[in-house]
Amino acid sequence: MTVQVATLGFPRIGARRELKKALESFWAGTSTKADLHQAAEHLRAEAWSRQKAQGADIIPSNDFSFYDHVLDTSAMVGAVPEIYGKVDGNVDLTTYFAMARGRQVKGESHEDCGCGKHSHSSDVPAAEMTKWFDTNYHYLVPEFSADQTFRLSSTKIIDEYREAKEQGHDTRPVLLGPVSFLLLGKGRDASLNRLDLLGSLLPVYADVLTKLHEAGAQWVQIDEPALVLDLEDATQAAFKQAYQSLTQAVPAIKLLLTTYFGGLGHNLDTALSLPVHGLHLDLVRAPEQLDTVLSKAHPDLLLSLGVIDGRNIWRADLNAILDRLEPIAAKRDIIIAPSCSLLHTPIDLERETTLDPEVKSWLAFAVQKIGELSTLAKALNQGRDAVRAALDESAAAVKSRKNSVRIHNTAVKERAAQKDASLAKRLSPFPVRQKAQEEALHLPLFPTTTIGSFPQTKEVRQARAKHAKKEISTADYEAFLKEQTASAIKWQEETGLDVLVHGEFERNDMVQYFGEQLSGFVFTKHAWVQSYGSRYVRPPIIYGDVTRPAPMTLDWWKYAQSCTQKPLKGMLTGPVTILNWSFVRDDQPRSETCRQIAFAIRDEVQDLEKAGCPVIQIDEAALREGLPLRRQDWKTYLDWAVESFRITSSGVQDKTQIHTHMCYSEFNDIIESIAAMDADVISIETARSKMELLEAFTDHHYPAEIGPGVYDIHSPRIPTVSEMADLLVAAEKKVSRRQLWVNPDCGLKTRRWEEVRPAIANLVAAARELRG
Numbered sequence: 001m002t003v004q005v006a007t008l009g010f011p012r013i014g015a016r017r018e019l020k021k022a023l024e025s026f027w028a029g030t031s032t033k034a035d036l037h038q039a040a041e042h043l044r045a046e047a048w049s050r051q052k053a054q055g056a057d058i059i060p061s062n063d064f065s066f067y068d069h070v071l072d073t074s075a076m077v078g079a080v081p082e083i084y085g086k087v088d089g090n091v092d093l094t095t096y097f098a099m100a101r102g103r104q105v106k107g108e109s110h111e112d113c114g115c116g117k118h119s120h121s122s123d124v125p126a127a128e129m130t131k132w133f134d135t136n137y138h139y140l141v142p143e144f145s146a147d148q149t150f151r152l153s154s155t156k157i158i159d160e161y162r163e164a165k166e167q168g169h170d171t172r173p174v175l176l177g178p179v180s181f182l183l184l185g186k187g188r189d190a191s192l193n194r195l196d197l198l199g200s201l202l203p204v205y206a207d208v209l210t211k212l213h214e215a216g217a218q219w220v221q222i223d224e225p226a227l228v229l230d231l232e233d234a235t236q237a238a239f240k241q242a243y244q245s246l247t248q249a250v251p252a253i254k255l256l257l258t259t260y261f262g263g264l265g266h267n268l269d270t271a272l273s274l275p276v277h278g279l280h281l282d283l284v285r286a287p288e289q290l291d292t293v294l295s296k297a298h299p300d301l302l303l304s305l306g307v308i309d310g311r312n313i314w315r316a317d318l319n320a321i322l323d324r325l326e327p328i329a330a331k332r333d334i335i336i337a338p339s340c341s342l343l344h345t346p347i348d349l350e351r352e353t354t355l356d357p358e359v360k361s362w363l364a365f366a367v368q369k370i371g372e373l374s375t376l377a378k379a380l381n382q383g384r385d386a387v388r389a390a391l392d393e394s395a396a397a398v399k400s401r402k403n404s405v406r407i408h409n410t411a412v413k414e415r416a417a418q419k420d421a422s423l424a425k426r427l428s429p430f431p432v433r434q435k436a437q438e439e440a441l442h443l444p445l446f447p448t449t450t451i452g453s454f455p456q457t458k459e460v461r462q463a464r465a466k467h468a469k470k471e472i473s474t475a476d477y478e479a480f481l482k483e484q485t486a487s488a489i490k491w492q493e494e495t496g497l498d499v500l501v502h503g504e505f506e507r508n509d510m511v512q513y514f515g516e517q518l519s520g521f522v523f524t525k526h527a528w529v530q531s532y533g534s535r536y537v538r539p540p541i542i543y544g545d546v547t548r549p550a551p552m553t554l555d556w557w558k559y560a561q562s563c564t565q566k567p568l569k570g571m572l573t574g575p576v577t578i579l580n581w582s583f584v585r586d587d588q589p590r591s592e593t594c595r596q597i598a599f600a601i602r603d604e605v606q607d608l609e610k611a612g613c614p615v616i617q618i619d620e621a622a623l624r625e626g627l628p629l630r631r632q633d634w635k636t637y638l639d640w641a642v643e644s645f646r647i648t649s650s651g652v653q654d655k656t657q658i659h660t661h662m663c664y665s666e667f668n669d670i671i672e673s674i675a676a677m678d679a680d681v682i683s684i685e686t687a688r689s690k691m692e693l694l695e696a697f698t699d700h701h702y703p704a705e706i707g708p709g710v711y712d713i714h715s716p717r718i719p720t721v722s723e724m725a726d727l728l729v730a731a732e733k734k735v736s737r738r739q740l741w742v743n744p745d746c747g748l749k750t751r752r753w754e755e756v757r758p759a760i761a762n763l764v765a766a767a768r769e770l771r772g
């Protein structure tokens with residue numbers, strides 16, 4: 001029997017962030033469309049040949065994207081909301097980027113033209129963006145109208161298949177499946193049942209499959225990650241309808257139904273009943289499903305086994321995987337693959353030349369993971385002896401990581417093991433604290449604030465890069481940062497904000513900055529992973545027990561507060577977010593690692609309070625994102641996540657106001673847990689969804705104060721006063737005015753000062769209008 005190696009998707013950004021550079025210069029008008037296409041073509045060629053060279057037998061095409069593959073799918077089927085203009089023929093780049101980023105042509109905003117609405121084609125907001133399952137990758141939410149029709153409007157998938165073929169690669173194109181696509185989208189009005197659109201969507205998918213077949217494709221990887229979610233009967237029926245219809249329409253093409261981020265669970269029988277030729281399983285997150293699938297699957301169903309973790313960076317235990325695979329490979333042909341697309345891992349470990357060698361020997365990035373698969377396949381096809389050296393190396397890495405003394409710290413473990421309930425409880429209930437805080441802070445109604453960061457300008461990033469390369473001294477770097485901070489504070493005072501921030505100029509990233517100062521973490525130099533569009537992150541790697549050797553933010557807060565009489569917020573990242581946005585050790589439960597981080601941040605909170613900090617924000621932007629995909633696993637997660645937050649926030653007096661911030665969060669289902677965090681103020685993202693998110697807070701009578709974002713900071717558009725005032729009026733209908741704060745959706749680090757200054761001035765004006 002033969003074993004083949006496949007990949008389901010490769011990082012698209014380039015080992016040197018070539019895609020970011022190509023996109024940002026195109027958007028800035030300093031390069032042409034042809035330059036952008038050329039850069040993309042080069043990246044694709046390199047990804048294909050790299051995967052081949054590492055030993056992948058089956059490689060994907062159409063995993064590349066200029067911005068996001070869900071947006072690509074919307075473009076493919078012509079799901080382009082009217083506000084972006086009528087699409088005849090193919091969706092062009094201008095329309096594509098307008099959906100991704102919004103579009104605002106100077107001097108033509110709707111205020112100037114007097115049209116009074118957003119439908120003016122030169123001023124359109126971006127489509128809504130949200131988290132891709134439980135990852136830190138964001139996709140653009142497809143939006144469907146009641147009279148939605150679909151039409152093939154992009155030939156990207158066929159073009160890229162052909163492009164690869166010209167380079168000698170017969171790829172397996174990747175297509176986001178029709179059911180997951182519909183479920184990831186939303187109806188313009190809530191009454192629309194997305195699955196009702198399936199019948200009109202399927203012909204476009206059939207058309208695509210036909211064209212791929214005509215171009216020579218034998219197999220298509222059709223991703224249906226929705227199959228790992230809790231699904232209603234109607235959705236299961238939709239799967240049957242979809243795949244019966246597609247197989248009937250295009251019987252010649254073979255479909256690999258691809259599931260990831262979890263197990264099939266109660267959808268297993270549905271998945272096995274679909275008339276497809278292959279099925280991919282995530283055996284890292286859900287190893288237990290393999291036995292059932294093996295016993296139930298038709299012998300002709302080609303199984304693709306996701307045995308290498310596509311969501312983490314640890315080197316695999318190849319011998320253990322072989323123990324599992326050998327008996328299976330003796331009986332049937334199989335494909336082995338990463339558990340999911342490698343989009344969520346950095347590209348190449350070899351570029352990390354300064355990483356601690358011991359830790360480095362424990363790691364594998366995308367390229368190395370394909371190498372691991374190729375070793376596994378050789379062992380299965382030719383016997384373990386054919387790859388003895390590689391297997392021994394894997395065993396040695398596993399052993400060294402298990403036994404390393406650097407991982408374990410008894411004092412940390414003992415502290416985290418404390419069960420004293422008072423550690424996670426504020427002194428008084430919220431109403432008492434609210435009073436104490438009113439007396440301490442004297443804030444007006446509708447207090448204004450921002451979420452923390454101000455523009456990370458080229459100047460700021462360059463200064464940091466120069467400091468890292470020792471081209472400027474620490475003293476000069478710090479003087480520069482102080483200047484930036486002081487001028488941001490002066491501007492905030494002039495603009496009339498009520499609670500000020502220092503601007504986070506000293507931080508490269510809200511997680512990385514803390515990780516760099518905590519023990520138990522290591523950092524990479526080049527290990528970027530796409531978060532959204534051209535924005536990438538370098539997640540820290542947590543390998544050992546976590547401690548805080550020294551205060552991390554205290555001096556910056558002290559300096560900033562010395563510049564103003566107004567309250568200046570201390571700004572911290574919470575333990576759940578540090579956990580969720582790092583690559584986490586897999587040798588102990590995540591809850592344990594989170595608790596260790598919680599104690600480290602608690603110490604920082606107490607240091608800030610001692611220094612006189614009146615308001616402390618502990619960001620938990622990733623709390624919702626870490627929610628397990630299956631409802632049955634929610635409670636356990638929420639219990640420890642909320643407890644960790646409370647450990648960090650509960651060591652302070654009543655008068656110290658604790659804020660938290662969350663972006664992109666669907667709160668309806670978890671509002672009790674959000675309330676249980678017991679923060680005094682929570683700021684949330686609501687601008688793009690037009691305050692829809694506030695429903696959760698209304699219906700459940702959220703007890704504390706709320707800042708629903710009125711400024712969509714992920715778009716370069718500058719919101720007007722009336723637009724923000726309207727949002728606040730809408731908010732006031734849902735929660736009482738005494739509860740309301742006025743703030744943007746999120747931090748302003750990705751924006752330019754030219755956008756931030758007028759936008760925040762408008763925001764303050766909107767708050768004043770409401771007060772008046």
Ligand SMILES: Nc1nc2c(c(=O)[nH]1)N[C@@H](CNc1ccc(C(=O)N[C@@H](CCC(=O)N[C@@H](CCC(=O)N[C@@H](CCC(=O)O)C(=O)O)C(=O)O)C(=O)O)cc1)CN2
Pocket residue numbers: 136456458461462464465507508509510511512531532534535536537538581621749750
């Ligand atoms: N971890 C994380 N996840 C998050 C967020 C977040 O803030 N952090 N926010 C939400 C949205 N996601 C985001 C993700 C990334 C960025 C972002 O701005 N990323 C920056 C990189 C931030 C960073 O690490 N910057 C470093 C390195 C910057 C850099 O590129 N330096 C240059 C040199 C400087 C120059 O010449 O410009 C280089 O290395 O070549 C620094 O400032 O020090 C980017 O892509 O541009 C924003 C939002 C959700 N998830």
Ligand SMILES: [Zn+2]
Pocket residue numbers: 451621661662663745746747
């Ligand atoms: Zn945010």
